[in-house]
Amino acid sequence: xxxxxxVLTQYTVIGSTPLVLAGLGGLFSEKAGVINIxxxxxxxxxxxxxxxxxxxxxxxxxxLFVSTALLTVLGLVFAVFTVxxxxxxxxxxxxxxxxxxxxxxFLSQVFFDRHRSFTIPDEAKLDSGLFVVAALLLVPLMTxxxxxxxxxxxxxxxxxxxxxxxxxxxxxxxxxxxxVTLSGVLAGFAGSFLPFYSGSxxxxxxxxxxFIALAxxxxxxxxxxxxxxxxLVFGFADAVQTLLSAHIPSQFAAMIPYVVxxxxxxxxxxxxxxxxxxxxxxxxxxx
Amino acid sequence: xxxxxxxxxxxxxxxxxxxxxxxxLAFAIGFVLVWAFGFDPFEVYGVLLSGAFGSVENLGWTLxxxxxxxxxxxxxxLAFxxxxxxxxxxxxxxxxxxxAGLVGWLVPELATRPNxxxxxxxxxxxxPFGAFTLSAWALVLMIWVxxxxxxxxxxxxxxxxxxxxxxxxxGLVSILWLxxxxxxxxxxxxxxxxxxxxxxxxxxxxxxxxxxxxxxLRARLGVSxxxxxxxxxxxxxxxxxxxxxxxxFKAPGSVxxxxxxxxxxxLASLASFxxxxxxxxxxxxxxxxxxxxxxxxxxxxxxxxxRTTAGFELRAVGGNAEAARAQGIPxxxxxxxxMCLSGALAGLGGAEQVLGxxxxxxxxxWTGLGFTGIAVALVGQNHPLGVVVSAVLFGALQNGAVExxxxxxxxxxxxxxxxxxxxxxxxxxxxxxRTILPRRS
Numbered sequence: 001x002x003x004x005x006x007v008l009t010q011y012t013v014i015g016s017t018p019l020v021l022a023g024l025g026g027l028f029s030e031k032a033g034v035i036n037i038x039x040x041x042x043x044x045x046x047x048x049x050x051x052x053x054x055x056x057x058x059x060x061x062x063x064l065f066v067s068t069a070l071l072t073v074l075g076l077v078f079a080v081f082t083v084x085x086x087x088x089x090x091x092x093x094x095x096x097x098x099x100x101x102x103x104x105x106f107l108s109q110v111f112f113d114r115h116r117s118f119t120i121p122d123e124a125k126l127d128s129g130l131f132v133v134a135a136l137l138l139v140p141l142m143t144x145x146x147x148x149x150x151x152x153x154x155x156x157x158x159x160x161x162x163x164x165x166x167x168x169x170x171x172x173x174x175x176x177x178x179x180v181t182l183s184g185v186l187a188g189f190a191g192s193f194l195p196f197y198s199g200s201x202x203x204x205x206x207x208x209x210x211f212i213a214l215a216x217x218x219x220x221x222x223x224x225x226x227x228x229x230x231x232l233v234f235g236f237a238d239a240v241q242t243l244l245s246a247h248i249p250s251q252f253a254a255m256i257p258y259v260v261x262x263x264x265x266x267x268x269x270x271x272x273x274x275x276x277x278x279x280x281x282x283x284x285x286x287x
Numbered sequence: 288x289x290x291x292x293x294x295x296x297x298x299x300x301x302x303x304x305x306x307x308x309x310x311x312l313a314f315a316i317g318f319v320l321v322w323a324f325g326f327d328p329f330e331v332y333g334v335l336l337s338g339a340f341g342s343v344e345n346l347g348w349t350l351x352x353x354x355x356x357x358x359x360x361x362x363x364x365l366a367f368x369x370x371x372x373x374x375x376x377x378x379x380x381x382x383x384x385x386x387a388g389l390v391g392w393l394v395p396e397l398a399t400r401p402n403x404x405x406x407x408x409x410x411x412x413x414x415p416f417g418a419f420t421l422s423a424w425a426l427v428l429m430i431w432v433x434x435x436x437x438x439x440x441x442x443x444x445x446x447x448x449x450x451x452x453x454x455x456x457x458g459l460v461s462i463l464w465l466x467x468x469x470x471x472x473x474x475x476x477x478x479x480x481x482x483x484x485x486x487x488x489x490x491x492x493x494x495x496x497x498x499x500x501x502x503x504l505r506a507r508l509g510v511s512x513x514x515x516x517x518x519x520x521x522x523x524x525x526x527x528x529x530x531x532x533x534x535x536f537k538a539p540g541s542v543x544x545x546x547x548x549x550x551x552x553x554l555a556s557l558a559s560f561x562x563x564x565x566x567x568x569x570x571x572x573x574x575x576x577x578x579x580x581x582x583x584x585x586x587x588x589x590x591x592x593x594r595t596t597a598g599f600e601l602r603a604v605g606g607n608a609e610a611a612r613a614q615g616i617p618x619x620x621x622x623x624x625x626m627c628l629s630g631a632l633a634g635l636g637g638a639e640q641v642l643g644x645x646x647x648x649x650x651x652x653w654t655g656l657g658f659t660g661i662a663v664a665l666v667g668q669n670h671p672l673g674v675v676v677s678a679v680l681f682g683a684l685q686n687g688a689v690e691x692x693x694x695x696x697x698x699x700x701x702x703x704x705x706x707x708x709x710x711x712x713x714x715x716x717x718x719x720x721r722t723i724l725p726r727r728s
Contacts, residue, residue: 011496036467037513048535081711081714086718087711087715087718090372091661091665091710092710092714092715093656095708095714096707097384098662098703099704099708099711102700102701102703102704102706103703103704105698106698106700106701106703111697114698211514211518242395249529249532251526251528251532254525258518259518261514262515265511266504266510
């Protein structure tokens with residue numbers, strides 16, 4: 001019994017960590033008023049780039065650095081489309097996910113002799129404890145940033161009432177760029193956890209975690225502490241799935257996180273209030 | 288007067304030029320990408336082009352790849368028109384394909400068997416399950432009737448007709464359930480004659496049912512259909528994988544697929560409808576009458592959207608839900624109808640794949656069909672005609688990708704990248720062109 005509890009706790013922590021990080025990433029962009037369906041894609045990019053650099057150079061910290069740098073660029077590109085060009089945010093997110101799925105498989109084959117998956121040597125792996133600690137530290141840090149700093153206040157302002165923010169002289173475009181880019185970086189960091197934990201990159205290895213992170217955001221009522229709590233619930237579902245997969249058909253076990261997502265979405269949708277301008281591109285009033 | 292006409296022309300220009308320019312831009316970026324990784328872009332694009340359109344046979348393969356994309360493209364486009372983003376076309380296609388595979392396999396199979404009423408299935412599954420469901424239903428009905436009768440007699444009297452109707456429905460279902468073996472035995476011969484329409488109906492219903500759940504959740508509770516339909520994709524895919532491991536649904540052999548459908552359930556190859564000179568080339572492909580069905584459905588969707596009241600309401604809801612509600616249009620109902628129709632279209636696409644191409648429900652044949660449908664709908668500007676044209680484009684890309692895989696050392700995932708870029712450019716297009724092109728006064 002004790003053994004089961006230990007395993008359950010361990011799996012819950014492992015399952016929640018990427019969800020906390022990706023959820024906090026989603027928080028940055030959604031607080032600024034941009035829906036980020038592309039979390040899944042950012043995670044996959046993060047997983048791929050860090051696995052690629054780690055496997056090629058054997059240096060996990062360099063891998064994390066390169067991945068973060070590339071994710072910054074991708075985040076900026078996503079912001080160009082969603083903020084400046086005012087593309088439909090959900091459609092752009094879907095496109096980003098498709099791009100991630102295609103480009104990671106493409107590059108994997110270019111760099112690894114036509115293989116769609118590859119392993120990371122043990123010495124190039126980063127301890128998963130680091131990600132757990134980072135997730136736990138980021139939760140209070142995010143609360144602090146959002147509630148107590150000028151950056152946080154302005155981010156929230158452009159997400160709640162961009163017109164008022166604009167009138168007060170805050171650049172809506174700039175802060176939305178900041179939110180979307182930070183979102184991509186954090187989601188990429190969340191994705192990096194996956195290959196470092198499992199020791200390999202495989203095709204579409206995020207398996208819907210980016211979408212579950214969006215549900216985490218709603219369940220967590222768009223608050224950092226809420227995100228932590230919600231991610232733990234989903235992580236627990238993930239742990240139960242891992243434990244049950246030995247006893248019930250594995251396909252049913254695999255469905256558990258998705259069913260939990262649907263149930264929680266249905267149960268909590270009306271009770272959580274999203275940022276008021278979420279999903280709306282900001283049009284400056286024309287003269 | 289003149290200004291109106293000019294604006295309309297410009298609108299048409301944007302409608303056609305925007306997707307074309309987006310595709311061209313994506314191809315240009317792909318060209319640079321191929322070159323940057325040390326391959327010969329002319330060779331890769333040449334193989335892509337000749338693989339897609341190089342011969343009658345290749346054109347046949349392209350159109351075979353096009354067919355399911357017409358269905359999923361129409362599915363996504365119809366939902367878009369109602370303001371819904373149906374990312375779940377893939378799951379609905381799986382549901383439809385499974386239903387079609389089941390009907391196409393079981394109806395011809397059962398028609399050959401004598402003594403249908405004495406199958407062990409009835410005693411072991413059908414009647415116990417029926418007894419359980421019906422008694423549960425009766426219990427709920429009874430509790431509800433008694434509760435209303437005792438707590439609120441006035442309301443009860445007003446609702447008497449509802450109660451009566453429920454009782455009649457209950458009785459009818461019970462009789463149908465009990466006599467099902469006899470009904471099946473009596474009608475299986477006729478059903479086997481009409482197995483293709485029956486399979487198609489089953490597929491449409493299954494797809495619609497799978498889409499209805501996120502649709503109802505959106506209409507009633509306001510849960511975004513985006514995340515839900517994605518979750519339903521995962522569920523459909525895992526459910527199908529599971530069913531293909533069970534002894535009931537998996538055909539003997541190493542391939543995870545259902546038993547082959549009956550010969551009379553197979554959709555005819557298009558090869559028998561073309562001139563003899565190219566018949567042989569087309570016969571190598573699995574291009575079938577499902578392609579024509581797709582075209583007919585495209586026309587049907589066009590008529591529905593622009594020539595019927597339901598279509599008008601659907602577009603009104605998609606345009607501005609609040610305004611539509613103020614006009615007295617039942618918004619929730621329109622949303623559910625749109626999702627059901629969207630799901631039915633995707634489900635029919637699954638039926639085409641099973642009845643016309645694979646002749647069985649094969650695991651994982653669906654990968655990417657739903658997501659490509661999103662790209663098809665966007666490039667086609669959510670117009671049925673545009674959907675058909677862009678489905679050919681993406682069908683050609685997919686077929687060309689297979690060719691790239693065989694003929695060059697270049698990864699076929701290039702086309703996924705191209706697809707994503709095309710979506711980005713179409714979605715951001717009008718703003719981009721406005722910025723790039725000089726503004727006319």
